[in-house]
Amino acid sequence: MPSALILIADGTEEMEFTITYDTLVRAGIVCTSAYVPAQDAPEADKTALSFATCSRGLKIVPDTLFSPQAAVPEHYDLLVVPGGAKGAQTIAQSVPVQHLVRRYLQEEKYVGMICAGSLAAQTSKLPRQPLTSHPSVQAELEKDFEYSDAPVVVSGKLVTRCVRARGLRLLMSTARKLTPPTVPPPRDPAPLLRVLCTAVVQDWRTGTAFPFALTLVELLCGAAARAEVAGPMVFPAGTFA
């Protein structure tokens, strides 16, 4: 059975973490979450397992404390770095994590990074390659990688995920139609946002971690497994049984 190690820290985006964990478990992938304490965390947080306080205040109990000795690619098929600005920074700045990111790829194991989690590719000094991320870290990453606008980028064993893709392009083209290019963007964004809301919600899937998690399922378990996991999440289980 394939296995995945999903890192978590204070400030991790709870939806990105939870959707990835839940979707991989549904695919039969054995998931372990490991807490990476911040460098300036109290000593107690580095030695005793408590919980991670996520970006919107949700508190998640990790399965284990991150241990460089236990997190090795001999034990897992996939290493995941979720987003959430503060959590991604903590994880990306961890020297043992950087070392493991390189080792997973050397051992031909998968490494997944969501949104701001892609920072770990840079701090791990991975070679220049295609990659995507949350727009907040795009400028930083463009210097060292072939930055892509695709929703999910698979570069060898490195899988990265942004949060905009089609949605942003749709928004920009609509905004351009609504606002002549010589006029500055509106000060109060609410009315324009309201106009675009329907389009946003219709395009919602590009804003979630689902396609990322399903891509990982497909890479680890094959296309049939992806379909089997995707099916019951929308359709009642047993429809085809």
Added chain:
Amino acid sequence: MPSALILIADGTEEMEFTITYDTLVRAGIVCTSAYVPAQDAPEADKTALSFATCSRGLKIVPDTLFSPQAAVPEHYDLLVVPGGAKGAQTIAQSVPVQHLVRRYLQEEKYVGMICAGSLAAQTSKLPRQPLTSHPSVQAELEKDFEYSDAPVVVSGKLVTRCVRARGLRLLMSTARKLTPPTVPPPRDPAPLLRVLCTAVVQDWRTGTAFPFALTLVELLCGAAARAEVAGPMVFPAGTFA
């Protein structure tokens, strides 16, 4: 500032819980999660706050233990019952929860139920009204409610959410085209599922808790707030600033 009480129990579906909590917090709604212990839980779980083990093993620390005295509609604008078969059953079978569901509606406060969470409408003996749910409890609920296939049903102050809607209809019509009605469904569902996978993923939004959470945001905070929350979740914050 509007406030919401989101119930959680062992077996709650972690994505439904997390997406609702996270999305409401993004809208500025003060969220409190309260743990409802199972009737047969060890006494320690009923008096000391630990964590909820969700349907796929994720462990979430609730903000508080459920207390019938603290959970009253005088303190919150919205009560949410998430899905996940086992968790929904625990919550729906709690007599104090049933009492509160009725009191919230009497006081014209909102009550949201996701998927199997709609069972709480039945155990609370709510009057016959439009409602939807996870298909696994549809047969049970059809006896007592005007069962609907809409993705989100708003009936007065009761908001319910199913997980199929358009996706299921799409699947059934495609399946009908692929399989003559006199032929039994295929024994191995994988090939058919693979064919339908693209459609499923394109239709993914109907399978998530996002439209539910955004409907609650709109009801509590207005359409502008919904747009403001939906925007940055897909688009980079500050695009219009």
